[in-house]
Amino acid sequence: MDVDWKELGWERLADGVGRRRLPGWDATVGLVVGEEAVLLYDTGSTLREGTELRGQVEALTGGRRVTHIALSHPHFDHVLGTAAFAGAEVYGAVGLPELLRRDGDALRADAVRQGVDATEAAEAADMLVAPHHVVSGEWTLDLGGRQVLLANVGPGHTAHDLALLVPGGREIVFCGDLVEESGEPQAGPDAIPSRWPDALDRLLALGGEDALYVPGHGAVVDAAFVRHQREELARRFAVA
Numbered sequence: 001m002d003v004d005w006k007e008l009g010w011e012r013l014a015d016g017v018g019r020r021r022l023p024g025w026d027a028t029v030g031l032v033v034g035e036e037a038v039l040l041y042d043t044g045s046t047l048r049e050g051t052e053l054r055g056q057v058e059a060l061t062g063g064r065r066v067t068h069i070a071l072s073h074p075h076f077d078h079v080l081g082t083a084a085f086a087g088a089e090v091y092g093a094v095g096l097p098e099l100l101r102r103d104g105d106a107l108r109a110d111a112v113r114q115g116v117d118a119t120e121a122a123e124a125a126d127m128l129v130a131p132h133h134v135v136s137g138e139w140t141l142d143l144g145g146r147q148v149l150l151a152n153v154g155p156g157h158t159a160h161d162l163a164l165l166v167p168g169g170r171e172i173v174f175c176g177d178l179v180e181e182s183g184e185p186q187a188g189p190d191a192i193p194s195r196w197p198d199a200l201d202r203l204l205a206l207g208g209e210d211a212l213y214v215p216g217h218g219a220v221v222d223a224a225f226v227r228h229q230r231e232e233l234a235r236r237f238a239v240a
Contacts, residue, residue, distance in 0.1 A: 034143025050081025181218025
């Protein structure tokens with residue numbers, strides 16, 4: 001992969017591993033490239049954004065397509081671009097397929113409230129892709145020459161929070177919106193605040209002290225940041 005990741009707006013975290021902070025809501029999309037498969041973590045807020053990401057992944061990988069998608073949680077800015085990746089195997093936390101099939105209109109409405117063009121939001125919601133595979137505990141994916149681990153570490157930010165661990169010289173943990181750096185963690189009506197600190201404990205156990213933790217929004221952080229955010233959430237929601 002000789003393409004300069006920075007030129008395409010991506011941050012390279014390790015060999016074959018990177019992330020992009022999307023415009024608008026500063027949502028993270030993660031990329032892990034193996035010898036035989038390409039995994040994308042979240043897909044953006046519209047089909048147009050998903051299509052742009054698909055083209056960038058092809059540029060970064062010499063024309064390879066995304067073969068696997070992991071959805072961190074069911075919010076519009078993380079899932080509405082999935083249909084742009086035809087043929088990809090989609091993974092999500094247990095319960096996510098039923099929720100997406102049931103709540104497509106709610107996702108569309110939320111996207112519009114947050115500023116997504118109504119036509120784009122409707123198109124993405126109509127083509128919403130539910131996960132083909134559900135993760136109730138942990139699921140190891142072999143991408144060829146490297147393995148990654150999907151971990152259902154929630155509930156917390158939502159009832160369906162899925163993290164991604166990329167082993168290596170320094171572990172990398174994609175956290176979804178269980179961790180946010182560019183603002184205070186957002187607890188909407190689907191959050192489960194009483195369980196959120198425990199979810200961050202599971203994230204820390206997954207990655208360890210030396211890992212890079214990639215928030216759903218904001219800059220890459222370390223274990224100390226995640227631990228501090230865990231304590232702040234516990235105080236905010238009066239969790240022992």
